[in-house]
Amino acid sequence: MAYINAFLTHFRAVQEWGRSTQASIELDVMNFEMEVKCRGRYYHLFPQFVGAINGRFFNMPALTPDTGGFIGWLPYRLVKYELARDKLYFKTFVREAGLLTPASWDLAAESPSPNRDYILKRSMGSFGYELAGPFRAGTAPPKGRLATGNGTVFAEQFIRGRSLKVWYWGQRAFFAHLREPSEVLADGSSTVHALVDQRLKSGHNADLETYKERHVVQDCLAFQDLALADVPKKGTSVLVDYRYGREYRPAASSLQSDNEMALIPAPAMQAIEAAGSRFAAKLLENMPAPVAYSLDGVIDEEGQVWWLEANSNPAFPPEGYAAMFGDLFGG
Template sequence: MSRAFKRNFLQHALAVRRWCERHGASGGIDPFSMSMDLALGGKQVRFRPQFVVEPVPGQIGFVPMLDTGVAGFVGWFPYGGKAWPISQDKLVFKQFARDAGLRVPMAGLDATGIRGPYIVKRRKSTLGRGLRGPYPAGHAPALVEDEYWEQFVPGKMLKAWFWDAEPVVVEVIDLPTVRGDGVKTMRRLIEDQLPPGAPFPEDVDGLAAWQGLTLDSVLAAQRSVIADYRYMSLLNPATASDHDVRERIRGTSLEAQLREAGERCWMAIPQEIRDGTMFSIDGMVDPEGNVWFLETNCNPQLHPAVYAAMLDGVFGIEDSGGRK
């Protein structure tokens, strides 16, 4: 059985079907483009698909057409694609977020700003590729073009999807770990958790070194260590099952932090394309419950649970709170 959840076409189709049943909507899917047409109350809207491709095992990208090489489905959008400055450059986002009063990790190009463990990232979205580290503060980063350093914040991975300023789906996930048995190496324990045939994660030797290990170290029995820190990691359990906690965080500090971030980031979208936009925000939640915001994404992989809010918004249906 497939491990995919968010990339499973059937999960997306089921979510749309349930919405159509609730509201009496009708529609169909174009077999050539896989675009979806929905009609309700005299209004018809075409939703455009987004697919995932894997040109090299473990390295993915998103494309708008169904063709040879497509490895999964990542959602329908009611528009052909949008982009804006803070969604296209992670350092631009961090400066914006800092100015907006949001908590962000220290980051930059100048090594003199480093005060603790850090990782190296690319400024453009790479879907989890090209990350290196974490490195100790005394280790000066050797940055190449388009790279920057970013403070490493241990905690839980966070990804939240927003329809306009409203957080509609939220994932909060423990960093993937492996537990020692006194016999197997860290490398072998990681391999045992990967799907069959999956490539070994990139650059986890730095993560092992940060924990005082090598990938060939035998882990003591019951010792638990972090195995990856990338959201797109195949070790992330949210790749295989639903981890939406949106309802569970209502009334919490986490919800308040996400609402503030969503409002700030939504207002940063140019006014002419702002209304009716789906975007996501990534972050880390530290042990005290503080969110450290990392980046925002303009055309993200969709969680199937986003459709209720997105379709309500597109067709002008008010929810129980009176929001359209």
């Protein structure tokens, strides 16, 4: 996300569009709000920031001492809606729209042992928090996990594959991340603990003992019948984390675009376009104009896209300004 969070990448994208259209653009450095005039139209754009409080990330509408990154300008302030707020509501919508989403189980009303591999989630949450697992099919959910948080705890089928995150303006998909799950490769002599610790130090400047999300690593190891002290056979790939944004590696250059739309196979692109069409139409039932959003999913080994959740206020990639301004100002 370093590329998206860099102020300079946003300045360049807005500047390039402004020059190409002879737009008038003014920035108020006191609040970072922007005024854009072009083709007889005028829009006021509001900044979005991201910051960490007590180790957890949050979207912020203003620059504060807790701010850690800038995530774009939009012609509206932060928005909220049920499709992005509640994962269970989102899953119902996806099914009714004829799209794929992993199976889920109501732990309070159904069998306590899902018949497929699964993870535990809370229906409200973001940034990869409020998750536990994966756990094997037929095993009862561990007691006490996800004891605090917002929304309902439910079990969701665990589908192994590549993490997919797609950004949209209205129904148009313009940016994507397609990421492999985080794994370490056994060398035949190092313990799992040493392998994971090395990856954490290189990617997060942390170690396994103090890593705040250590429980996910431990769940992944237990899912593979591994312990931290084990020495796997050389060449064995060990799953460390399945969540988006946990690559356990140093971030790429902040000035280099990491748009991976070109890497997405054609069948998956069809699913991405179908999801954008249905999601945008649903939002327009209660909103007067298109908005930016992102959808999270998994592409399985067969190339199918399974949708997991929506984000109403995602970091806005610089590539999105052309789509947004084109819609706002025409052309």
